[in-house]
Amino acid sequence: MLALLWLIPLTLALGGAALALFVWSARSGQFDDLDAAAHRILRDDDAPRRGARRPPDRG
Numbered sequence: 001m002l003a004l005l006w007l008i009p010l011t012l013a014l015g016g017a018a019l020a021l022f023v024w025s026a027r028s029g030q031f032d033d034l035d036a037a038a039h040r041i042l043r044d045d046d047a048p049r050r051g052a053r054r055p056p057d058r059g
Contacts, residue, residue: 025031
């Protein structure tokens, strides 16, 4: 029974801290653009430039 006197306040404190961190991250813009990272991998940023030299074939 003595353990409950420690565990209940500890649980409430950790839950409150988690809630406070979630509210802080939501207000600071962490969840504003969730799709950009998913679409960034689909873009081809490594397209060869015109006149760029190709590395020799190793085959």
